Amino acid sequence: MSKPFVFEKPIGFQDILPDLLRKKRLIEYRLYQCMQLWGYEEIETPSVEFFNTVGDASATQESKLFKMLDQQGRTLILRPEMTTPIARVAASLLKEHLLPLRLMYRGNVFRTPIREAGKSAEFTQMGVELIGDASLDGDAEVVAIAVEMLKQTEISIFSTAMSHIRFLEGYLQEWVNDREMEEALRSTLFDRDYVRFRSIIKESGLSEKAKEALLAILRFRGGLAVLEEAKLLTNHPLAIQALEDMIMIFHLLANYGIEDKVIFDLTMIARQNYYTGILFEGYADGLGSPVLSGGRYDQLIGQFGRSASATGFAMKVDRILEISPLTPPPANKILILYDKDTRSKAYALAKEKREMGYPVVTVYDQGDVQLDRSGYIEIMDVRGVIDA
Amino acid sequence: MLDDMLRVALPKGRISQEAIQLLRQSGYPVPEDIQESRKLVISVPDVQMEFILAKPMDVPTYVEYGVADVGIVGKDVLMEVDRDLYELLDLGISPCRISVAGLADQPKASTLMPRIASKYPNIAERYFREKGQQVEVIFLNGSVELAPIIGLAEKIVDIVSTGQTLRENGLVELETIATVTSRLVANRVSYRMKGKSIDTLMERLEKTGLMKR
Numbered sequence: 349m350s351k352p353f354v355f356e357k358p359i360g361f362q363d364i365l366p367d368l369l370r371k372k373r374l375i376e377y378r379l380y381q382c383m384q385l386w387g388y389e390e391i392e393t394p395s396v397e398f399f400n401t402v403g404d405a406s407a408t409q410e411s412k413l414f415k416m417l418d419q420q421g422r423t424l425i426l427r428p429e430m431t432t433p434i435a436r437v438a439a440s441l442l443k444e445h446l447l448p449l450r451l452m453y454r455g456n457v458f459r460t461p462i463r464e465a466g467k468s469a470e471f472t473q474m475g476v477e478l479i480g481d482a483s484l485d486g487d488a489e490v491v492a493i494a495v496e497m498l499k500q501t502e503i504s505i506f507s508t509a510m511s512h513i514r515f516l517e518g519y520l521q522e523w524v525n526d527r528e529m530e531e532a533l534r535s536t537l538f539d540r541d542y543v544r545f546r547s548i549i550k551e552s553g554l555s556e557k558a559k560e561a562l563l564a565i566l567r568f569r570g571g572l573a574v575l576e577e578a579k580l581l582t583n584h585p586l587a588i589q590a591l592e593d594m595i596m597i598f599h600l601l602a603n604y605g606i607e608d609k610v611i612f613d614l615t616m617i618a619r620q621n622y623y624t625g626i627l628f629e630g631y632a633d634g635l636g637s638p639v640l641s642g643g644r645y646d647q648l649i650g651q652f653g654r655s656a657s658a659t660g661f662a663m664k665v666d667r668i669l670e671i672s673p674l675t676p677p678p679a680n681k682i683l684i685l686y687d688k689d690t691r692s693k694a695y696a697l698a699k700e701k702r703e704m705g706y707p708v709v710t711v712y713d714q715g716d717v718q719l720d721r722s723g724y725i726e727i728m729d730v731r732g733v734i735d736a
Numbered sequence: 737m738l739d740d741m742l743r744v745a746l747p748k749g750r751i752s753q754e755a756i757q758l759l760r761q762s763g764y765p766v767p768e769d770i771q772e773s774r775k776l777v778i779s780v781p782d783v784q785m786e787f788i789l790a791k792p793m794d795v796p797t798y799v800e801y802g803v804a805d806v807g808i809v810g811k812d813v814l815m816e817v818d819r820d821l822y823e824l825l826d827l828g829i830s831p832c833r834i835s836v837a838g839l840a841d842q843p844k845a846s847t848l849m850p851r852i853a854s855k856y857p858n859i860a861e862r863y864f865r866e867k868g869q870q871v872e873v874i875f876l877n878g879s880v881e882l883a884p885i886i887g888l889a890e891k892i893v894d895i896v897s898t899g900q901t902l903r904e905n906g907l908v909e910l911e912t913i914a915t916v917t918s919r920l921v922a923n924r925v926s927y928r929m930k931g932k933s934i935d936t937l938m939e940r941l942e943k944t945g946l947m948k949r
Contacts, residue, residue, distance in 0.1 A: 509928045540822040543919060547826075605869050613928055631925045636802020637820070638925065 360461040370676040372472075372669050376454060378500040379474050379663065386493050387475050388452035395456070404572035405651045406432040407622045408650035412459040414469075426458035427663060430473055430688035432648065438479050439652035447480025447656060454665075468666065475642070475662035479649065484655035486594055487626050487644060488600035494630055494640055494661050495606045501672040507609055509569075509618035512594050513623045513643075515578070516585030519565070523558045530585040533562070537617045542566055568614035572598055575612055590625075597626065607703025621647070625659070634671040639664050657668050681707045687731040694730050742785050742857035742933045745799055745807035746770075746807065747792040750895075751830040751918050755808045777885055784933070796821060805926035808935060811916045813897055816856045822927050825920040825938050828945050834916040836857060836911040839884045842891075853883035854893035863893065863913050881905040 357363070364372065380390075396416075399404065399422065403413055408428035417423045427433055430453045438449060454474045461467035476493055478486050491508065498506045516537070518532045529552060536545040561581050568574045572595065572616045575590065579591050594612060601607050610628075618627050625644030632639045642661020649656040682701050686694030692711075698708040709724075711717060719725060746755055752771060759766045766787060770778055778787045788804055796819035798804040806824075812834050814823065834856065849872045854860040857875045864871045874889055876882075883889040885905060895916065896902060896909055920941060922934055 359887075383783055507929060543823050543826045567935075569928065569935075611928060636800060636923050636925055734909070 349493050353487065358444045358469070360467060362468070362470075368669070370679075371672075371674065372665065374674055374676045375501055375668055375672055376472075376474065376665060378674075379497050379665070380452075380454065382497045382500050383452040383474070383476055383493065386450070386476075386489070386496075388450040391434060391437065391451045391453055392455065392521070393427065393430065393437060393453075394460075395427055396424050397427050397433055397436075399425045401652075402427070402432045402436055405435070405648060407619055408459060410461065410490075414477075415461055419555050427455070428459050430455050430475065431477060431645070431660060431662065434477050435649045435658065436652050438477075438658075439649050439654035441652050448486070450476070451478040451479065461549050472665040473662045474665055475640070475660055477658055477660035479658045480656045481659070482646065484596050486602060486657075487593075487659055488604070490642060490659050490661055491597070491601060491610070491626075491628060492604040492606060494628075494642065494663070495604075497663060498630060498632065498639070501632075503632045503670050503672055504635075504676050506631060506639075507611060508628050508630045508640075509611050509613045509616060509620070510594065510597070510626055510628040511612065511614050512590035512626050513618065514586045515590035515594075515614055516565070516587075516617060518588070518590065519578075519582050522561075522582055522584035522587065523561045524552075524554065533615060537565075537615055542615075565615060568612070570611060570734050572612075574614070578614060594626065616626035618643070628661070630663070631663075632668070632671055636669055637667075639667045678725070679707060679723070681709060681724050683719075683721065683727045684708060684710045685713045685719075685727070685729045685731055686710060687712065690730045690732070697728065697730065739898075740784050740933075741805045742806065742930060742937070743788060744785060745788045745795045745804035747795050747807075747809055748789050749792055749815075751792070751808070751810055754829040755918065758827060758941060758944060762937075762944040764937075764940075793817065799921050799923050802923045802925055805930055806920060806922045806924070806937065808918055809921055810918050811914070812856065812859070814919060814921070815914065815916075816858050818858075820861040820924065822924055823919050824922050824927075824934070825941060827918045827920055827941060829918045830897075831915065831917050832895050833909075834893065834913045835896045835909045836863070836891050836893055836913065837881075837884075837896065837902050837907045837909050838891040839846050840906055840908045842884070850891065851889035852891050852893055853880055853884075853889035853906075855880055856893055859913065860893040860926075881907055915946050 399415060403425045406428055413428055414426040418424050434451055434453065442449060457468050457473050458470050461469050473579060476490060476652060478490055495508065524530045532548055533545060536548065546563065549559050568578050572713060575591050575595050579588065582588060598607060598610065601610055622645055623643040624646040627643030629638040630640035640661050640663040644659040647656040649658055684694050684698055694710050698710050701708045711719060746752060754817065756766050756770060764783055764785060765780055767778060770787065776789050788798060790798055792809060792813050795807040795809040796813060797805040799821045800819045808827065810830065849870055851872045851874055852860050853874045853876050855876060855878060857873045860873045880892045880894045881901060884907060885891055886919050893913065899909060902909060927934060
């Protein structure tokens with residue numbers, strides 16, 4: 349093991365220099381404002397949690413968690429996401445609070461970069477959790493907030509895709525009715541291996557009708573029509589309810605005027621036993637992976653001792669930073685040059701300008717200072733000017 | 737990019753010719769001389785497509801990052817690299833096998849950990865691990881048949897199609913790990929955002945494939 353160079357950082361961790369950070373803060377400010385306008389209140393949770401509780405309940409795979417030991421030998425993790433820590437708080441410190449709770453957050457989360465060295469191990473997430481609202485209005489609200497937040501970033505082209513965990517559950521049960529095969533099919537959808545999905549179906553002993561119905565799943569991507577089409581192919585109550593819920597949410601989103609930002613993709617699937625209703629992802633032009641993901645997860649808070657429904661999403665601020673066209677306003681800095689006789693004059697002038705809201709830099713210069721004079725909107729030289 | 741252009745990553749080498757033929761037969765006018773040209777990005781505006789030529793092992797990378805919306809790549813590459821993308825279709829072209837091979841007159845392994853040389857270290861490692869055999873996997877970038885001949889490794893894990901190369905080097909195919917064909921893969925964002933063009937591409941490729949059988 350070689351010693352790191354003094355300038356090296358651990359793999360996956362990065363510094364953010366002032367210029368880029370200004371842009372990031374602008375984006376964060378806009379996203380924050382948006383969530384606040386919807387009535388959400390900010391909460392902070394620690395960067396470190398227990399592996400046995402938060403780590404176990406989290407949707408993040410164990411292999412992606414940063415682990416440490418505390419003084420007593422208990423395993424700790426760096427939080428991989430904010431939803432599970434917030435669930436912990438909702439069930440403990442906030443347990444007397446009446447529901448629904450509207451919480452929002454901005455925090456850095458940590459995941460070990462398994463594959464490539466460059467992938468970020470630490471990244472910033474912002475998002476909302478709507479706790480204690482089991483209604484479709486609640487689902488529509490969080491999707492609407494996500495869309496609104498994306499609008500605030502001024503990314504010109506973006507969209508979201510939605511699915512419902514109970515649809516596949518019911519549909520597969522109806523057409524397959526074999527736990528093992530259902531699991532195998534779910535697994536291929538999770539791995540996004542549609543070739544294997546097709547071959548499992550084709551090689552199965554199911555009826556032609558069942559095979560057609562199952563292969564049709566791959567076509568269920570698109571607008572509202574896709575949900576109507578799916579409805580014709582199923583009688584399973586779970587699947588029908590899921591489809592009707594999604595249809596309703598679509599109409600609710602139309603009320604928000606954002607129905608053009610949602611497409612349905614019923615092949616979208618997540619880790620079993622985490623999401624309990626809709627799940628959705630957000631995409632932005634220019635990025636090869638989603639900028640946000642979320643959904644309904646009614647079983648999570650119960651794991652911490654308070655049964656409560658919940659829905660929400662997390663947005664990856666660093667990805668948005670890559671492609672948002674927003675530019676922060678210029679800094680409007682003023683430079684004041686002074687010498688040994690004009691100190692108080694300089695300081696007074698600086699105070700005056702600062703009170704007006706200008707950032708001011710004061711520099712003692714007897715005439716020999718090499719100075720970078722760029723980046724200032726005004727340079728005020730008070731040297732050699734002594735008030736009578 | 738979410739413009740209307742569909743960017744397709746094509747592999748150089750073994751499956752290149754068949755992939756281009758399949759696309760042409762499916763109604764996509766990929767220029768015949770695409771391989772002779774030094775250009776790596778070829779635009780065909782008539783069908784709103786752009787073709788990128790890349791090393792087979794790199795096709796999944798371009799697709800995962802979304803700079804290519806879809807790609808054609810062998811299942812061997814997909815088994816070797818672990819990329820976050822959608823495997824849409826078995827194109828049925830360039831069928832071959834990935835197999836364990838060794839010298840025809842290989843003496844019984846006397847070492848504790850037999851050495852396996854391969855261009856596919858992950859596939860090799862996984863295969864032997866799942867069989868409960870302990871091996872040392874040596875990564876080689878090419879001409880893997882050389883390894884048993886000069887004594888670097890007892891066996892190799894490599895692509896076999898006709899078996900000609902193995903025979904010419906005095907090697908025999910010992911075990912078949914998997915059959916390999918070429919697949920159409922897609923970026924997860926493009927799969928949703930450019931769903932229609934990708935669906936059309938899939939339909940046409942499938943139809944051509946069926947007609948060929």
